[in-house]
Amino acid sequence: MKNLYRPIESVIEDIKQESPNITTYRFRPKEPLTFGAGQFVELTVPGVGEAPFTPSSNPNITETMEITIMDVGTVTHALTKMKVGDTVGIRGPYGNGYNMADFDGKEILIMGGGVGLAPLRSLILALFDDIDRYKKISIRYGARTPEDIIFKDLLGEWEKMKNTEVLLTIDEPADNWTGKVGVVTVLLDDLPLLTTADIGKSPFSAETAVACVCGPPIMLKFVNIALLEKGFKPESIYHSMERNMSCGLGKCGHCMMGELYICKDGPVMTAAEVAKFEDPF
Amino acid sequence: MKEVFIGRENLLKLIGRWARNQRVYVPVTFDIMNNPETPDYELVKEEVPEKLELHGACPAQSPKTFLFYAREVVAKYPSSDPEANVEAPATIVVGPRACDLNGLEKFDKVYWSTKHFSEEYDDPFYVEKRRNTILVSVDCTAPKETCFCTMMGGQPYAEDGFDLNISPLESGYILTTGSEKGEKLLDGSDDLFTPVDSGHEDERTRSRASVTAAVERQNAQYAVDVPYDKHELGSDRDAWAYVTQNCVGCGACNRVCPSCTCFLLVDQRAEGGYERTRNWDTCLSIGYARTGGGGNSRPNLAQRFENRLRCKLEYSRDRYGAVSCTGCGRCIDVCMGRIDMREAIKHVVTEMSKA
Numbered sequence: 001m002k003n004l005y006r007p008i009e010s011v012i013e014d015i016k017q018e019s020p021n022i023t024t025y026r027f028r029p030k031e032p033l034t035f036g037a038g039q040f041v042e043l044t045v046p047g048v049g050e051a052p053f054t055p056s057s058n059p060n061i062t063e064t065m066e067i068t069i070m071d072v073g074t075v076t077h078a079l080t081k082m083k084v085g086d087t088v089g090i091r092g093p094y095g096n097g098y099n100m101a102d103f104d105g106k107e108i109l110i111m112g113g114g115v116g117l118a119p120l121r122s123l124i125l126a127l128f129d130d131i132d133r134y135k136k137i138s139i140r141y142g143a144r145t146p147e148d149i150i151f152k153d154l155l156g157e158w159e160k161m162k163n164t165e166v167l168l169t170i171d172e173p174a175d176n177w178t179g180k181v182g183v184v185t186v187l188l189d190d191l192p193l194l195t196t197a198d199i200g201k202s203p204f205s206a207e208t209a210v211a212c213v214c215g216p217p218i219m220l221k222f223v224n225i226a227l228l229e230k231g232f233k234p235e236s237i238y239h240s241m242e243r244n245m246s247c248g249l250g251k252c253g254h255c256m257m258g259e260l261y262i263c264k265d266g267p268v269m270t271a272a273e274v275a276k277f278e279d280p281f
Numbered sequence: 282m283k284e285v286f287i288g289r290e291n292l293l294k295l296i297g298r299w300a301r302n303q304r305v306y307v308p309v310t311f312d313i314m315n316n317p318e319t320p321d322y323e324l325v326k327e328e329v330p331e332k333l334e335l336h337g338a339c340p341a342q343s344p345k346t347f348l349f350y351a352r353e354v355v356a357k358y359p360s361s362d363p364e365a366n367v368e369a370p371a372t373i374v375v376g377p378r379a380c381d382l383n384g385l386e387k388f389d390k391v392y393w394s395t396k397h398f399s400e401e402y403d404d405p406f407y408v409e410k411r412r413n414t415i416l417v418s419v420d421c422t423a424p425k426e427t428c429f430c431t432m433m434g435g436q437p438y439a440e441d442g443f444d445l446n447i448s449p450l451e452s453g454y455i456l457t458t459g460s461e462k463g464e465k466l467l468d469g470s471d472d473l474f475t476p477v478d479s480g481h482e483d484e485r486t487r488s489r490a491s492v493t494a495a496v497e498r499q500n501a502q503y504a505v506d507v508p509y510d511k512h513e514l515g516s517d518r519d520a521w522a523y524v525t526q527n528c529v530g531c532g533a534c535n536r537v538c539p540s541c542t543c544f545l546l547v548d549q550r551a552e553g554g555y556e557r558t559r560n561w562d563t564c565l566s567i568g569y570a571r572t573g574g575g576g577n578s579r580p581n582l583a584q585r586f587e588n589r590l591r592c593k594l595e596y597s598r599d600r601y602g603a604v605s606c607t608g609c610g611r612c613i614d615v616c617m618g619r620i621d622m623r624e625a626i627k628h629v630v631t632e633m634s635k636a
Contacts, residue, residue, distance in 0.1 A: 001405035003365035005355040005546070005557055030361070046358070047555045049548045051573055073573035089358055217576050244572050246546060249402045251391055252562070253543035254569060256592070257578070259599035278516065279578075 004249055007044040007089020008033055013064060015084055018150040019143075022115050023080065024056060024068040029090055034062045037123040038097035038240065038268045042248050043067060043075070044089030045082070051075040052094075052245040054119035054214075054267070059126050065090070068118035068150065094248035095267045098123055098212065098238060100130075107136040107204045109232075111223050113184045113215025117141050117150055119240055120214050128161055136203060137164040142184030142219075144171045184219055185226045194231030206231050214240035217281040224271055224281070234272035239281075241266045241274070283464060285474035286481055288453040293329045295473050299373050299466060300325040306347065307333050308340040308376035308419075319614075322346070322376065335449050338425040339378040339609055343539035345388060347374050348410045349561075351536075355406055355546070356557040365405035372410075373466070375417040375447070380430045380607035382418055382442035384539025387597060387605040391542045406559070415462050418443040422488060424496045427610030429623055432500050434510040435608055437492045448485045455481055503623035505630045510604040514591055514626070515633030518583075523632075524625040525583040527618030532563025534612035534622075540593070540605035564589050590625065 010033075014026040035041065040054045051073065057066035069076050082088070108127065112120045120139075127137055139158060143149040149168065159166045167187050169180040180186060194206040211232055213223050220239050227237050243255035243262040255262040258277060262269075274280035287295065299305050308320035309332045320334040321341040355365075377385075392407035421428070421437035430437055439446055444463035448455040455477055458464045467474070505512070535541040545562040548555055562569065565585045571577045579585045597605035606622070613621050 001365050001367070001403065001408060002363055003356060003405060004402055005559070006360055006363065006365075007356070007358050007557075009359045009361070044358070044548065047548055047550050050546060070574075072575070076573060087359065216574065242572055242574075242576060243578065244570055247544070249404070250394075251402070251404060251542065251544070252546070253564065253592075254545075254562075256596070258591075259596040 005091070005247075007042070007050070007091050009087050010065075010090045012082060012084050012086050012088065018068060018152075019148045021071045022068060022118075022148075022150050023071070024066055024118075025079070026057070026064050026066045027088065027090060028064050032062070033065065033090060033092070035059055035065070035093035036097035037100065037126040038119065039093035039095045040245065040248070040263075040267060041065070041067075041090050041092030041094065042245075043079075044091075045075050045078040046087070046089065048078040049075050050089075050246070052248065052263075054122065054240065056118040056121040057125070058129070059122055060129055068115065068121070070115040092248060094245070094263050096265065098268055100126065103127070103210060104133050105208065106134060107209045108134055108138070109204065109209065109211040109227075110137065110139045111184060111187075111211060111213045111215070111227075112139070112141045113219035113223075114143060114148065115150065116215030116219070116240070120212060121151060121154070123212060124158065128158075131162050131164075135163065135208065137161070138167070138203065139165065140167045140184065140187040142169045142171065142187065142215075146170055146174050146177045183222070184215065185222050188223075188226045188230060191230055204232075206233065210236040210238065212238045212240075217242055221279075221281040228271065232271075234275060235270050237271035238268050239271065239274065241269050241280070243267075283458045283467065284477045285456050285467065286453055286477045287456055287474055291473035292454055293333065295466075295470055296325065296329045296333075296375065298470060300329070303371035303373055305373045306375065308335065310334045320376070322374070335376070335419050335447060335454070336422045338421055338423060338428060339381060339611070340376050341537070341611070341614075343384055343537060343609070343611065344374050344377040344381050344416065345384065345539055345541075347372060347414060348385070349388065349392070349407055349542070349544075350559075352558055352560045353406060354556050355559045357551065357553070358555050358557070360554075365409075367405050367409040369409040369413045371413050371415075373415045373417060375419070377416055377418050377443075378421055378609070379418065379437060379439035380435055380609035381539045382416065382439050383435055383607040384605070384609070385416075386442070386603065387540040387601065388542055390601045415444045415466065416442070417445045417447060417463075417466070420446070420448045420485070420489060421492050422449050424492060424499070425610055425614070426499060427613040427621075428496050428608065429500045429503070429610060430608035431493060431496045432503065432509045432623065433604060433606050433608035434508065436489075437496055438489050448488070450481060450484045450488070455485055500623065503627050505627055506634070509594065509606070509626055510598070512594060512626075512630060514587075514594060514629050516587075517629065517632045520629045520632035521587045522583045524620070524628050525586040527620050528565070528582060528586050529618055530563075530565040530567070530582050530585070531617060532565050533615040533617065534589070535563040535565065536561055537611035537615050539607055539609055539611070540597070564592070590622070590629075594626070
């Protein structure tokens with residue numbers, strides 16, 4: 001029988017510093033390893049352990065995989081000590097990921113907070129590959145300070161894509177910042193209600209608007225409230241849930257939320273699916 | 282299905298014959314334990330131990346010990362070998378009770394999922410051992426004070442899920458086959474058996490009825506309006522905090538539980554590279570649900586205690602179609618805070634109905 005726990009050797013091919021504590025690594029797995037946008041993998045730092053990450057690269061690129069990682073825990077910190085040419089392990093992909101067909105003909109609002117933009121980059125790049133299928137792509141991203149904004153060089157390019165906009169905010173005022181200030185929900189303040197009264201005024205309509213959200217749990221909580229208030233349908237708000245997905249196989253139990261395994265039923269879950277939980281984020 | 286009668290001396294001989302070709306574990310009473318009446322498993326070596334104990338209640342450990350090791354290497358890396366190469370020697374486990382077999386049902390659903398669901402992941406380390414393990418269950422003849430299988434929709438004797446079942450009687454045992462593997466255990470040993478007569482059958486029927494009645498009687502005080510296995514526990518914060526007050530989060534209940542399936546993966550240096558071990562884990566530990574960034578969906582012990590009981594009674598039912606508490610009572614036996622899960626369930630349910 002196949003060993004579900006064996007990591008596939010993967011060589012670090014490139015390392016790029018995105019912000020003071022966020023780095024993008026490009027890995028080249030020695031065996032075929034592909035993923036869909038929103039799915040995650042288990043990344044092994046040899047001898048240290050595993051942690052779950054959603055890749056940040058285009059899922060249509062299959063030879064290499066990029067993962068954008070914030071230095072916050074044991075595994076991520078050990079990774080910061082590694083160099084180009086070193087070998088890590090990867091197994092996966094796991095979880096449901098986004099069903100891209102759900103987005104056909106829709107206006108897609110993408111809400112990212114902090115390093116939460118990393119998994120969304122994978123989705124954004126997949127959307128760009130078929131950009132004519134979507135009505136609109138609105139990317140709204142919040143970071144703590146201007147220095148904490150990741151993918152700085154890409155954001156300008158994304159803005160130039162067809163039917164695409166990019167809106168940014170930082171949490172607190174900074175000398176080198178002339179844009180919006182406030183937590184990421186301020187990027188929704190100007191959005192008219194998606195209700196009948198506001199039809200025509202909003203770039204989004206209640207019937208065809210979807211939102212894909214990724215960020216720290218506290219952000220998911222408040223963005224969820226804000227989007228529902230604006231009139232997004234609960235089944236059209238896709239959250240990227242954060243739990244301790246340890247085995248990725250629906251067995252170890254660490255990521256369970258009620259009867260759900262986030263590693264299998266998630267990590268992408270709609271606001272409708274999590275509504276029955278008292279505090280899902 | 283085949284049934285035969287066997288005396289004690291011949292049963293020891295039969296088990297001895299099994300032990301020639303495979304590992305056989307039997308329940309034996311140990312004097313060193315605080316409670317010398319609790320048997321635990323011992324490997325049969327040269328001779329079948331005289332202290333083999335098939336009467337009484339369940340062995341101290343659940344049979345998960347044989348199928349899901351407390352600690353086990355699940356990967357050595359770097360490696361390009363996709364196969365798991367599991368070592369799973371043929372093993373016979375004599376002694377699981379009906380509650381234990383029910384616990385293995387949960388294991389089968391989690392670890393051998395293609396048996397139940399399609400497109401899922403089969404765990405090679407569990408499945409290979411499960412395939413190579415023969416389960417010889419035993420009817421309970423005397424429940425512990427902490428037994429409550431009847432509260433969970435179970436009964437103190439098994440009717441399926443075994444390869445061979447032993448019903449202890451005063452003069453010997455009835456052996457009942459439940460699978461081909463079980464029938465093979467009887468092959469070539471006709472010299473040891475006599476036919477089951479109506480006297481034996483009557484004795485078994487009486488014994489089963491009286492043990493069932495005893496379990497029901499001793500649990501009458503814990504009954505609530507709806508059976509435990511059909512209950513919603515509710516979220517009365519004060520009630521959960523009250524039942525958790527003596528819990529220290531040691532996780533002993535998880536370890537003896539026949540249906541606790543959770544594990545922790547740990548990586549370390551090993552010869553030739555690194556190895557990954559799979560270790561029994563406890564959902565009561567604070568780090569269980571903690572994520573890399575320090576987030577924790579269950580930071581308080583009361584939340585984790587609540588999660589454990591709900592996992593047994595509600596989440597297993599909602600996901601796998603059956604409650605996973607089997608009423609074996611081991612969690613009560615080992616709790617250093619002397620928490621009785623029956624009292625906990627009753628308290629939470631009663632407080633909720635008041636609200």
